[in-house]
Amino acid sequence: MDFQTPWNLVDENLDIEDLEEFDVPTHGNQRQKQKRNGRKTARKVQKRSRKSGQQEVASKKTKKAEPVRQPEEKYEEEQDQEEHKPEAQNPVKQLQEEQDQEEQDQADVPGQVALPDGVFLYKVQSLYRHGVDLHVRSDEPNVMEVIEKIFTEFYKNVLPRLPLQQPDWKAMDTTDLMEFLESFNFAAEKFKKEKPRSLLTAARWRKVHLQSDSFKEGHLITELARKLSVVDERVLKRHYKSFSEETYGATKTEQMKHMLDQLKVKNDDVIFDLGSGIGQLVTFTASYANVAMVYGIEKCDAPADIAARISENFKRLMKFFGKIPSPFELIKGDFTKPANKESIVKKATIIFVNNWLFGNELMRDLREILHLCAPGTRVVVTKLIDQTRFNKKTYVGHFNSFSHTAPLDSIDCPVEWTDKKFDFWVSRMDNEKVYNLAEHFRAEEEEQEAKRETKRLAKAQKAELNSHKFS
Incomplete structure (x- = not known):
């Protein structure tokens, strides 16, 4: 076996016997000394090999215990580590990012583009988790009253925690x-950065800061x-003809809440307000x-136009x-079209309709729609749909033959009018x-017929007995 490798480069895979077989070219005592040195070195190598083997076994066990990471997971971990690395702030880049963010915020602000002369924006910082700052134009209806309501009803327990002088709303x-x-916006922004965990969640909103429930x-x-x-x-009252089918008479939200609770609405319900x-x-x-969908259908121009604005403002708030x-949708149109x-018949599980002033024709159209609705559909009305006499002669076309009707509890003063x-x-x-x-x-007719037959037979038998008596 040719020896070509330098002695200091030790192959840890070899043992003592392998080392002793090396043919070291020495003479006499030098050869014996080299042999002894070789044995000492071999023992050291063996100890080192055992130690290395133990480490290798432990390493293999650790690798088996660890789950194999996919390339995507490694990439995500590297990205997370990269994101958490402190990054040197580039003033120019930071300024550009702030300007881009400001432009994006301005693009999201309603009415930001081309405001009329004398019109400006009020900004209210949102202190709710996942909340978006509210921007309202100064020419929107009742804007100061709305902002005051936000602070007095929603932020009343938050304001004392901010370094602000409490506002005098009456003199403002x-x-x-x-x-x-x-x-306020400056203090609120600082508050959000320093105490992010204090931002209001939906649960704390009710329990701590609103002191109310989801109804309020x-x-x-x-x-x-x-x-x-x-x-x-x-303008709504002037728009409608007095005591017509289109008369505007809103039901109060308190009554609506009361009815929804009684109906025990579920998350798969689809509700229509006709x-x-x-x-x-x-x-x-x-x-x-928490329902699948809510639809509102209104055919009159004035309330339908206002409803469109209410929808947008509701989403903003x-x-x-x-x-x-x-999910909800407000539709401008006639529900009888x-x-x-078709949409009502296919989708509705609950229908609300204030039919107090409906005429005969509109009531007939409503009945036709309801007859086609799926079994189990519930219909809430302010006047019984069919008030005609109900008996065995008229039951076939009567609404009560296709439904079960019961009164709902109502609060005092349930409507606005x-x-x-x-x-x-x-x-x-x-x-x-x-x-x-x-x-x-x-079955009732058969029972009555049987009774009549019994009476007829009894009468015939009595007549026969009387004829035998006198004969």
Whole structure:
């Protein structure tokens, strides 16, 4: 075996026997000395090999215990490490990023482009987790009242924690409001950076800062959206003809909440409000209840146009409070038209309709729609849909032959247009009921016929006995 490797480069895979077989070219005592040195070196190598082997076994066990990472996982870990590395701040780059972010924020602000002379924006910093800052134009209806409501109802327990002088809302004008909002936004931004865990979540919103439940949240947001959308609600009353089918008579959100609770709405319910007016019950339901979808259909121009503005303002406010409403849609149109009629029949599980002033023709159209709805669909009305006489002669076409109707509880003053008690009814559609009624009336007729037959036979037998007696 030729020895070509330098002695100091030791192959740790060899043992003592392998080392002793090396043919070292030495003479005499030098050869013996080299042999002894070789044995000592071999022992050292053996110890080193054992130690290395133990480390290798431990390393293999560790590798088996660790899950094999995919390339994507390694990449994600490297990206996370890269993101957490302290990055040297480039002043030019940082300034450019701030300008880009400012431009993006301005693009998201409603009414930011080409504001009329004398019109400016109020900005209210959101203190809710996932909330978006609210920007409102100074020429929007009731804007100062809305901002005051946000601070007095939603931020009332937060303001004392900020280094601000408490505002005097009664004496405040536009200049004072701008100065206050500038101070508040600066303090709020600092508060959010220094105490991010203190940002309001949905649960803490109710428990600590609002001291209310989801009804009060939905009610207040709906009220604010309405105030930002309606300049003068008297236009609604002037728009409608007195005591006509189109008369505007809004149900209060308190009553709507009461009815939704009684109906025990579920997350797969699809709710329709037929004749939804300005849409406040639709937006309230979207905020208060967790349902699949809420639709509102209104054919009159004035309330439908206001409803469109309420919808946009409601979405703005929900983003400000960091809340996600149930899906909803406000439709301008006639619910008796084929497209809307088909949508109601296919989708609705709960229908609300204020039919108090409906005429005979509109009531007939409503009945036709309801007859086609799926079994189990619930219909809430303010007047019984069919008030005609119900008996075995008229039951086939009667609405009660296709539904089960019961009264709903209502609060005091449930509607906006009267202080009197107002009744609500709920009907559950049941297309099998008419067949059960037919069977019931048939059995009843057979029973009555059997009784008549019994009486006839008894009378015949009595007559026969009398004839035998006198013969």
